[in-house]
Amino acid sequence: xxxxxxxxxxxxxxxxxxxxxxxxxxxxxxxxxxxxxxxxxxxxxxxxxxxxxxxxxxxxxxxxxxxxxxxxxxxxxxxxxxxxxxxxxxxxxxxxxxxxxxxxxxxxxxxxxxxxxxxxxxxxxxxxxxxxxxxxxxxxxxxxxxxxxxxxxxxxxxxxxxxxxxxxxxxxxxxxxxxxxxxxxxxxxxxxxxxxxxxxxxxxxxxxxxxxxxxxxxxxxxxxxxxxxxxxxxxxxxxxxxxxxxxxxx
Numbered sequence: 001x002x003x004x005x006x007x008x009x010x011x012x013x014x015x016x017x018x019x020x021x022x023x024x025x026x027x028x029x030x031x032x033x034x035x036x037x038x039x040x041x042x043x044x045x046x047x048x049x050x051x052x053x054x055x056x057x058x059x060x061x062x063x064x065x066x067x068x069x070x071x072x073x074x075x076x077x078x079x080x081x082x083x084x085x086x087x088x089x090x091x092x093x094x095x096x097x098x099x100x101x102x103x104x105x106x107x108x109x110x111x112x113x114x115x116x117x118x119x120x121x122x123x124x125x126x127x128x129x130x131x132x133x134x135x136x137x138x139x140x141x142x143x144x145x146x147x148x149x150x151x152x153x154x155x156x157x158x159x160x161x162x163x164x165x166x167x168x169x170x171x172x173x174x175x176x177x178x179x180x181x182x183x184x185x186x187x188x189x190x191x192x193x194x195x196x197x198x199x200x201x202x203x204x205x206x207x208x209x210x211x212x213x214x215x216x217x218x219x220x221x222x223x224x225x226x227x228x229x230x231x232x233x234x235x236x237x238x239x240x241x242x243x244x245x246x247x248x249x250x
Contacts (some may be wrong), residue, residue: 003068003069004069004070005067006066008064010062010063011062011063011083012052013049013053016045016049019048019064020048021041022068023044026068027040030075031139032070040117042112043112043120044079046109047077047079047135048066051064051081051083051133062081062082064079064080064081065081066079073139074139077135078135081130082130085124086122114185118239119185120135120185144246146209148175148178148179149182151182152164154188155189161192161195164196165199168204172203178209178212179209180242180243181212183214184215186216188219197233210234211233212242215238215239216235
């Protein structure tokens with residue numbers, strides 16, 4: 001099923017409900033189920049809120065343009081604005097493990113966008129002068145019930161390792177036995193990141209599970225090659241290749 005939907009509204013909080021409702025309806029009209037449409041709606045809410053509250057200001061108003069497109073097994077959502085540019089690497093990983101007394105709530109918006117969508121990418125288009133936030137949802141791929149796909153964003157280093165571990169543990173606890181980490185959004189990997197991946201792979205293997213990886217950027221792939229980790233992980237070149245391999249396990 002194909003389809004393209006577009007809406008442009010002022011970048012103010014009063015527009016938030018209409019943007020979210022538009023994305024939800026576009027997903028339904030593109031053939032997605034209600035739960036997937038809700039995931040897309042939540043991601044759009046978080047993205048649009050960040051644009052309205054941080055890219056724009058009362059003294060620097062602007063519009064938000066939302067484009068939703070269904071192309072085969074991909075449903076893409078793109079939000080355009082002309083506000084201040086945004087670098088996601090400047091946002092620390094959210095605290096998912098501390099107690100109520102010490103936990104900070106920062107970074108949860110980007111975290112939820114990454115959990116709801118399969119790909120999240122921030123770009124600036126110098127030709128149009130627009131910031132572009134692109135989010136992708138893969139639909140229609142039948143996978144075994146114990147397979148889970150977890151997109152990872154930003155850096156995997158000593159700071160981010162605990163949050164990544166918490167995400168994988170949560171995924172395993174909710175039925176994920178074979179977990180695919182999509183690393184297309186990972187821009188940096190350190191030895192601390194390698195250690196946490198090795199620990200998580202061992203934990204899953206001890207319970208009969210498996211950790212797979214896909215879509216590494218060249219710098220991340222080089223770290224794996226230099227350390228010999230390519231020999232101990234199942235690594236797929238693309239997400240489509242990984243999904244096809246996992247679907248064949250059914």
